Amino acid sequence: GFAIIGYDNEFHEERFGYVSKFYIRKQHRGTEAGRLLTESMCKWFDENECVTSFATATAGIQEDQLFINLLRKYNFLQGGTVLTRNR
Numbered sequence: 001g002f003a004i005i006g007y008d009n010e011f012h013e014e015r016f017g018y019v020s021k022f023y024i025r026k027q028h029r030g031t032e033a034g035r036l037l038t039e040s041m042c043k044w045f046d047e048n049e050c051v052t053s054f055a056t057a058t059a060g061i062q063e064d065q066l067f068i069n070l071l072r073k074y075n076f077l078q079g080g081t082v083l084t085r086n087r
Contacts, residue, residue, distance in 0.1 A: 016050055017053035
């Protein structure tokens with residue numbers, strides 16, 4: 001699997017992180033692979049002092065309930081098609 005993530009502080013004083021793409025092959029969904037990738041993302045967001053991190057529908061939210069459930073385990077909260085995590 002892979003995740004494309006980044007951060008920005010455009011129009012903000014503090015950094016916010018974002019998940020642009022998140023993909024785990026179907027045969028590995030629901031296994032440790034997604035958890036390890038999500039932990040790595042969250043660690044990177046924290047190390048780069050992102051006060052808020054979010055994932056949008058383009059990251060796969062509308063396609064897979066497993067993705068939503070996975071991010072919720074790491075304190076992402078759903079608000080429409082966006083999940084947000086505050087540090």
